[in-house]
Amino acid sequence: MILYEHDTSGNCLKCRMLLNELGLSYESVSVDLFRGETRTDEHFARNPDGRIPVLELDSGETISESGAILLYLAEGSDYLPSDRLGRARVAQWMFFEQNRVEAELAVARFMRLAGRDRTMPLAYAQRLERGSDALEALERGLADGRSFITGETYTVADIALYGYVHCAGDAGTDPRTHEHLAAWLDRIEARPGFVNDLAPFPDYASQRPI
Amino acid sequence: MILYEHDTSGNCLKCRMLLNELGLSYESVSVDLFRGETRTDEHFARNPDGRIPVLELDSGETISESGAILLYLAEGSDYLPSDRLGRARVAQWMFFEQNRVEAELAVARFMRLAGRDRTMPLAYAQRLERGSDALEALERGLADGRSFITGETYTVADIALYGYVHCAGDAGTDPRTHEHLAAWLDRIEARPGFVNDLAPFPDYASQRPI
Numbered sequence: 579m580i581l582y583e584h585d586t587s588g589n590c591l592k593c594r595m596l597l598n599e600l601g602l603s604y605e606s607v608s609v610d611l612f613r614g615e616t617r618t619d620e621h622f623a624r625n626p627d628g629r630i631p632v633l634e635l636d637s638g639e640t641i642s643e644s645g646a647i648l649l650y651l652a653e654g655s656d657y658l659p660s661d662r663l664g665r666a667r668v669a670q671w672m673f674f675e676q677n678r679v680e681a682e683l684a685v686a687r688f689m690r691l692a693g694r695d696r697t698m699p700l701a702y703a704q705r706l707e708r709g710s711d712a713l714e715a716l717e718r719g720l721a722d723g724r725s726f727i728t729g730e731t732y733t734v735a736d737i738a739l740y741g742y743v744h745c746a747g748d749a750g751t752d753p754r755t756h757e758h759l760a761a762w763l764d765r766i767e768a769r770p771g772f773v774n775d776l777a778p779f780p781d782y783a784s785q786r787p788i
Numbered sequence: 789m790i791l792y793e794h795d796t797s798g799n800c801l802k803c804r805m806l807l808n809e810l811g812l813s814y815e816s817v818s819v820d821l822f823r824g825e826t827r828t829d830e831h832f833a834r835n836p837d838g839r840i841p842v843l844e845l846d847s848g849e850t851i852s853e854s855g856a857i858l859l860y861l862a863e864g865s866d867y868l869p870s871d872r873l874g875r876a877r878v879a880q881w882m883f884f885e886q887n888r889v890e891a892e893l894a895v896a897r898f899m900r901l902a903g904r905d906r907t908m909p910l911a912y913a914q915r916l917e918r919g920s921d922a923l924e925a926l927e928r929g930l931a932d933g934r935s936f937i938t939g940e941t942y943t944v945a946d947i948a949l950y951g952y953v954h955c956a957g958d959a960g961t962d963p964r965t966h967e968h969l970a971a972w973l974d975r976i977e978a979r980p981g982f983v984n985d986l987a988p989f990p991d992y993a994s995q996r997p998i
Contacts, residue, residue: 622928626925626926626928626929626931627884627888627922627925627928627929628925635873639873641873641876641877641880642880642884643879643880643881643883643884643887644883645879645883646876646877646879646880646883647876649875649876649879650872650873650875650876650879653872662860662863663845663849663851663860665859665860666851666856666857666859666860667851667856669853669855669856669859669860670851670852670853670856671853672883673853673854673855673856673882673883673886674837674852674853676883676886676887676891677853677886677887677890677891678837678891680887681886681887681888681891681892682891698910698911698914700908700910700911701908701910701911701913701914703911704908704911712837715836715837715838716836718832718836718837719836719837721836
C-alpha cells in the first residue's frame with residue numbers, strides 16, 4: 579500500500595496512527611499541500627478533491643478521505659465494531675469530527691498559524707467559536723465517564739477525533755480545559771501503539787490560499 | 789422509529805429521502821433549530837452535539853449525524869454496497885460531503901439567507917469559496933460519465949450529497965453551471981422514490997447565533 583500524505587496534516591496523522599496500531603507496512607509518499615502538490619492532474623487522478631491523505635491499494639485502487647481510509651483499514655479488526663449499532667456509533671463521531679472539528683478547528687488552526695486571524699478576524703472567530711462548541715459537545719459525549727468516545731473500546735472514532743482535537747490549542751482553544759476531554763487525551767497518548775509525529779507548518783505555509 | 793428533525797434542514801431531508809426510498813414508516817418529531825429546541829437538556833440526552841437529525845430506534849437507542857443514520861438504515865439494502873471497497877467509496881463521498889459541502893455551503897447558505905453575508909463578508913466569502921471548490925471536486929468525480937457518484941448504482945452517498953448540493957444556489961453558487969453535476973441532479977430528481985420537501989427558512993431564522 580502507498581499512503582500519499584504530508585507530515586503536517588492531522589488527517590494524515592490519523593492514518594499513520596491506525597497503520598501503526600495494526601502493524602501494517604506501507605510506503606509513504608509526501609505530497610506537499612503547501613506547495614500545490616495536491617492540486618495537480620496527477621493527484622486529481624488519485625482524488626478528484628485534490629487533497630490528502632489518499633491510500634493506494636496494491637490493486638491500484640485509491641481511497642481518499644481519512645475517515646473512509648480508517649473505516650476501510652479497520653474492517654474486521656478490534657478498532658471497528660462488527661455489529662450494526664456499534665458501527666453506527668463509530669460513524670456518528672467520525673462524521674461529527676469531519677463536520678464540527680476538522681472543518682472548524684483545523685481551518686481555524688491553519689488561519690491562526692498563517693496569520694489569517696489578523697486579516698480575516700470575523701472568519702477566524704466564527705471557525706473558532708463553532709470549533710470550541712464542538713469540543714463542548716465532545717466533553718458532553720465523554721461526561722458519563724466512558725474511557726473512549728463510543729464506550730470502553732478504543733476505535734477509529736477516537737483516532738479520527740484525536741487528529742485535530744489534541745492540537746486545538748494551535749487554533750486558539752485549549753482542549754485540556756475540559757476535564758473528560760483531558761483524561762481521554764491522556765488515555766490515548768498512554769497507549770503502547772500510540773504515535774504522534776505531526777510536524778510543524780513550514781515557513782511558506784502562509785502563502786497557501788484558503 | 790422516531791426521527792427528530794426539522795423541515796428546513798438539508799441534513800434531515802437526506803434521512804427522509806432514504807426512508808422514503810426504503811418504504812420505512814417512522815414518526816417525525818419536529819425540533820426547531822431556530823428556536824433553540826436542539827440545545828435543551830432533553831435534546832442533549834439524545835445527541836451530545838445538540839443538533840438534528842437524530843434517529844431513535846424502537847429499542848430507545850439514538851443515532852445522530854445524518855451520515856451515520858443513512859449508513860445504519862441502508863445496511864443490507866441496495867443503497868449501500870456489501871463489499872469492503874464499495875463501502876469505502878460510499879464513505880469517502882459521505883465524509884467529503886460533511887467536510888466540504890455541508891460545513892462550507894450549508895453554513896454559507898444560512899449566512900446568506902440570514903443576512904450575515906453583509907455583516908461578515910469575509911467569513912461568508914471564505915465559506916462560499918471553499919464550498920464552490922467542493923462543487924468543482926464533485927464535477928471532477930462525475931466527469932467520467934458515471935450515473936452516480938460511486939458508479940452506476942444510486943447509494944446513500946448520492947443522497948447525502950444531494951441534501952445541500954441541490955440548494956447551493958441559496959448559498960451563492962449555482963450547481964447547475966457544472967455540466968455533469970446538473971445531469972446528476974436531474975437523474976436523482978427523476979427517480980420514482982424521490983422526495984424533496986425542504987422548507988424555506990422561517991422569518992425568525994436570522995435571530996439564530998452562528
